[in-house]
Amino acid sequence: MLAGVTGAVVPVLGWALLALTVLVFLPLAGRATRALPAKVRLCRLGPRGRRRRVYVHSVASTRPGAGAELMTSLAGEADQKGWLLVLDAGNERLGTYYSRFGFARGGAVKMPDGTLRVRMWRQPQDWRGSR
Numbered sequence: 146m147l148a149g150v151t152g153a154v155v156p157v158l159g160w161a162l163l164a165l166t167v168l169v170f171l172p173l174a175g176r177a178t179r180a181l182p183a184k185v186r187l188c189r190l191g192p193r194g195r196r197r198r199v200y201v202h203s204v205a206s207t208r209p210g211a212g213a214e215l216m217t218s219l220a221g222e223a224d225q226k227g228w229l230l231v232l233d234a235g236n237e238r239l240g241t242y243y244s245r246f247g248f249a250r251g252g253a254v255k256m257p258d259g260t261l262r263v264r265m266w267r268q269p270q271d272w273r274g275s276r
């Protein structure tokens with residue numbers, strides 16, 4: 146009797162879990178798909194070339210000055226290792242902020258949610274390794 150009830154409930158629970166997962170992830174997938182053309186335009190802005198690149202996904206500071214310390218140390222490591230740093234600043238003001246650390250502005254793209262992404266990159270300086 147118990148085995149019969151379990152046998153009937155488990156598939157229902159499985160389908161319910163699947164439906165819930167789809168419901169939760171579908172909007173995320175939709176948003177990501179809508180943003181795809183803008184992301185492609187952003188990538189086309191550059192940088193070009195085959196140099197090893199490191200994408201700086203997000204920068205956040207925990208106290209005043211920590212942002213500059215982090216960016217200066219990252220730039221130093223990139224120079225040492227010959228990395229081309231790439232990032233997408235969330236607005237023009239942040240673009241000005243990143244230019245302090247040697248990032249050049251490649252161009253800007255408006256995302257489907259109305260926000261701006263400014264593609265920027267920084268070539269390694271005084272790097273003597275193989276290119």
Ligand SMILES: CC(C)(COP(=O)(O)OP(=O)(O)OC[C@H]1O[C@@H](n2cnc3c(N)ncnc32)[C@H](O)[C@@H]1OP(=O)(O)O)[C@@H](O)C(=O)NCCC(=O)NCCS
Nearest residue numbers: 204205206208209210211212213214233234235238239242
């Ligand atoms: C942007 C951020 C990393 C700066 O770090 P910080 O430690 O606060 O600031 P720093 O000491 O490095 O630099 C101070 C300068 O940055 C400027 N600044 C601070 N926040 C800024 C912001 N959101 N946009 C543009 N400039 C900013 C200040 O006006 C200051 O300028 P000044 O030197 O001319 O007075 C920090 O404000 C932060 O974590 N912001 C939230 C997360 C974020 O927006 N990250 C960027 C995602 S692309």
